[in-house]
Amino acid sequence: MFTHRIRVRYAEIDGQGVxxxxxxxxxxxxxxxxxMETLGFGPEFWTVEFDVMLVRAELQWTGSARFDEWVDVAxxxxxxxxxxxxxxxxxxxxxxxxxxxxxxxxxVEPGHNTSIEIPAKVRAALQAQIP
Amino acid sequence: MFTHRIRVRYAEIDGQGVxxxxxxxxxxxxxxxxxMETLGFGPEFWTVEFDVMLVRAELQWTGSARFDEWVDVAxxxxxxxxxxxxxxxxxxxxxxxxxxxxxxxxxVEPGHNTSIEIPAKVRAALQAQIP
Amino acid sequence: MFTHRIRVRYAEIDGQGVxxxxxxxxxxxxxxxxxMETLGFGPEFWTVEFDVMLVRAELQWTGSARFDEWVDVAxxxxxxxxxxxxxxxxxxxxxxxxxxxxxxxxxVEPGHNTSIEIPAKVRAALQAQIP
Amino acid sequence: MFTHRIRVRYAEIDGQGVxxxxxxxxxxxxxxxxxMETLGFGPEFWTVEFDVMLVRAELQWTGSARFDEWVDVAxxxxxxxxxxxxxxxxxxxxxxxxxxxxxxxxxVEPGHNTSIEIPAKVRAALQAQIP
Numbered sequence: 172m173f174t175h176r177i178r179v180r181y182a183e184i185d186g187q188g189v190x191x192x193x194x195x196x197x198x199x200x201x202x203x204x205x206x207m208e209t210l211g212f213g214p215e216f217w218t219v220e221f222d223v224m225l226v227r228a229e230l231q232w233t234g235s236a237r238f239d240e241w242v243d244v245a246x247x248x249x250x251x252x253x254x255x256x257x258x259x260x261x262x263x264x265x266x267x268x269x270x271x272x273x274x275x276x277x278x279v280e281p282g283h284n285t286s287i288e289i290p291a292k293v294r295a296a297l298q299a300q301i302p
Numbered sequence: 303m304f305t306h307r308i309r310v311r312y313a314e315i316d317g318q319g320v321x322x323x324x325x326x327x328x329x330x331x332x333x334x335x336x337x338m339e340t341l342g343f344g345p346e347f348w349t350v351e352f353d354v355m356l357v358r359a360e361l362q363w364t365g366s367a368r369f370d371e372w373v374d375v376a377x378x379x380x381x382x383x384x385x386x387x388x389x390x391x392x393x394x395x396x397x398x399x400x401x402x403x404x405x406x407x408x409x410v411e412p413g414h415n416t417s418i419e420i421p422a423k424v425r426a427a428l429q430a431q432i433p
Numbered sequence: 434m435f436t437h438r439i440r441v442r443y444a445e446i447d448g449q450g451v452x453x454x455x456x457x458x459x460x461x462x463x464x465x466x467x468x469m470e471t472l473g474f475g476p477e478f479w480t481v482e483f484d485v486m487l488v489r490a491e492l493q494w495t496g497s498a499r500f501d502e503w504v505d506v507a508x509x510x511x512x513x514x515x516x517x518x519x520x521x522x523x524x525x526x527x528x529x530x531x532x533x534x535x536x537x538x539x540x541v542e543p544g545h546n547t548s549i550e551i552p553a554k555v556r557a558a559l560q561a562q563i564p
Numbered sequence: 565m566f567t568h569r570i571r572v573r574y575a576e577i578d579g580q581g582v583x584x585x586x587x588x589x590x591x592x593x594x595x596x597x598x599x600m601e602t603l604g605f606g607p608e609f610w611t612v613e614f615d616v617m618l619v620r621a622e623l624q625w626t627g628s629a630r631f632d633e634w635v636d637v638a639x640x641x642x643x644x645x646x647x648x649x650x651x652x653x654x655x656x657x658x659x660x661x662x663x664x665x666x667x668x669x670x671x672v673e674p675g676h677n678t679s680i681e682i683p684a685k686v687r688a689a690l691q692a693q694i695p
Contacts, residue, residue, distance in 0.1 A: 180590065180593070180594050180597075181447060181448060181453075181593055181594070181597060182447065182453050182455060182590045182593055182594070184447055184448040185443060185444065185446055185447070185448075186443060186446040186447075186448075186450055186500060187353070187355070187415060188448055189415070191328075191331075191443075191444050192327050192331065192356045192359070193324045193325065193326075193327035193328045193331065193444060194324065195324075196323050196324035196327060197322075197324045197573065197575045200322075200323065200324065200573070200574055200575055201573050201574075201575070204573075204574060204632065213632070214631050214632035222318070224318070224363070224366075225323045225361075225363055226362065226363050226364075227360075227361065227362050227363070228323070228359070228360070228361045229358075229359070229360045229361075230356075230358065230359045230360075231357065231358050232355070232356055232357050232358070233357075235355075235415070238448060238607050239597065239606070239607035284318060284320070284366070311459065311462070311463050311466075312462055312463075312466060312578060312579060312584075313459045313462055313463070313578065313584050313586060315578055315579040316574060316575065316577055316578070316579075317574060317577040317578075317579075317581055317631060319579055322574075322575050324575060328442065328444045331442070331443055331444060332442050332443075332444070335442075335443060335501065344501070345500050345501035369476050369579060370466065370475070370476035449615070449617070449677060451677070453590075453593075454589050454593065454618045454621070455586045455587065455588075455589035455590045455593065456586065457586075458585050458586035458589060459584075459586045462584075462585065462586065484580070486580070486625070486628075487585045487623075487625055488624065488625050488626075489622075489623065489624050489625070490585070490621075490622070490623045491620075491621070491622045491623075492618075492620065492621045492622075493619065493620050494617070494618055494619050494620070495619075497617075497677070546580065546582070546628070
C-alpha cells in the first residue's frame with residue numbers, strides 16, 4: 172500500500188502538545204496528492220482534466236502525534252463509483268495507530284466545481300490499487 | 303440553537319476559491335469554544351477542570367464557502383455518555399447549507415490527556431441543550 | 434484609526450501556549466481586508482479592479498497572545514507610492530502591545546499578478562487615512 | 565549552507581494560486597527546526613534546555629511558489645548576541661528566488677518564556693555556521 176511520510180511541524184501542535192485535529196485532514200490531502208502522483212496524475216493533471224472535492228469524511232482518532240514525529244499515512248481506494256470514490260487513510264507514528272479516515276471525493280471539472288464522471292484512466296489506475 | 307458566525311479569511315481559501323476542507327474542523331472547534339463559553343465554561347475552565355479530545359468526526363459537505371462570506375455554525379449536543387459526548391454542527395452561508403458534522407469528544411484531565419468522566423456541571427449544562 | 438478585533442482560536446496556539454508566529458501575518462491580512470472594506474473596497478473589488486501582493490513585511494513582537502484573548506489590530510497607511518504602499522499594524526491585547534508590523538503591498542492586476550499603478554480611488558481613500 | 569526542502573501543499577495555496585504569505589514564516593520555522601537538529605539540538609532539547617521566541621522578522625518576496633513545487637530554504641546564522649541571534653533564510657524554487665528573511669530569536673527558558681543567555685554549546689554550534 173502506498174505510504175506517505177509527514178514530519179509534524181511545530182506550527183501544527185496545539186496547546187495540548189499534539190497535532191491539532193484539523194491538520195489531519197491536511198495530512199490526508201497531502202497524502203492524496205502524492206498517491207495520485209504515483210498513479211501518474213501530477214499537479215498539471217488536476218487543473219486540466221480532473222479535480223476533486225470532498226463530500227464526506229469520517230475520521231477516527233486512536234492516538235496523537237507530537238512535534239517532530241514522523242507520521243506514516245497509508246492510503247488505498249476502497250470504493251469506486253461513477254462520479255465519486257472513497258480513499259481509506261491509516262496514519263501511524265512508529266507503528267502506533269493515530270488517526271484513520273475514509274474520505275469520499277467527487278470528480279469535478281477543473282475550475283468549475285461541477286460533477287463529472289471519473290475519467291477512464293483515473294478509474295483504471297484507482298481500480299488497480301483497491302486492496 | 304446556539305449559532306456562531308465566522309467570516310472566511312483569505313488565508314482559508316484554496317486554489318479552488320473555496321474554504322479548504324480542513325478549515326471546517328477549525329471552524330467547528332472555534333464554535334465549540336464559543337458554545338461552551340455560553341454554558342459557563344470559558345478558557346480558564348478548560349485548563350483546570352476539564353478538557354476534551356476528538357475521537358471521531360464525521361463531516362458532510364453539501365456546498366462551499368468563499369472569501370469574506372459569513373458562515374453561520376449552529377451547534378447542539380446530540381449524545382451524552384459517561385466519558386464522551388457528541389456535538390452536531392450545521393454550517394450554512396446565507397441560509398444555504400455548506401457543511402454538517404457530528405463530532406465525538408472524550409473528556410480528559412487537563413494536561414494529561416487521560417479519559418475522565420464528564421463533570422456533573424458540564425453534563426447538566428449539555429443535557430439542557432439537547433434539542 | 435481603524436481597529437479590527439480578532440479572537441485567538443485554539444488552533445492558532447502552539448506548544449508554547451501562545452499564538453504561533455506565522456498567524457500574526459494572517460491576522461494582519463484579515464485586518465487589511467476589513468480596513469479596505471471600510472474604505473469601500475469589498476471582496477468583489479479585489480477580483481475585478483485591483484489586487485495586492487506582499488513584497489516586504491517587517492514584524493516586531495513585544496508580547497504574546499493566548500487562547501481566547503481578543504487581539505485589537507489598529508491599521509493605517511504610512512506610505513503611498515505609485516505602484517506600492519505601506520500599511521502599519523499595531524496589535525495589542527487589553528492595551529498591552531504584542532506585535533507591530535509594516536507591510537509593503539504592490540498593486541497587481543487581479544488574476545495576473547502583474548504590477549499596476551494604484552487606482553486613483555484607492556489612492557485617494559488611502560491618502561485620507563494617513564495619520 | 566544547510567538547505568531544507570519543503571513541498572508546497574494544496575492547503576497552503578490561496579485564491580491567487582500561490583503560497584499564502586503567512587506560510588513562509590511556517591516554512592522558515594520548519595527550516596529552523598531541521599537546521600538546529602543537524603547541529604545536534606533535536607526536539608527533546610527544546611523542551612528541556614533551551615527554547616526560542618521570535619522578536620523580529622523581516623521578509624522580502626521576490627517571487628512566489630505554487631502548488632506542488634519544491635521550495636529550497638537555505639539558512640545560516642548572521643548575528644550572535646548574548647541572549648539573541650539572527651538566522652538568515654533564502655528560499656527559492658528551482659533556483660528562482662522567492663522569499664528571503666532575517667529572523668531574530670531570543671533564547672528563553674523552556675516553559676517560562678523568560679529570556680536567558682544562549683547556552684554555550686548552542687553558541688559554539690551557531691558560531692561555526694556563520695558564513
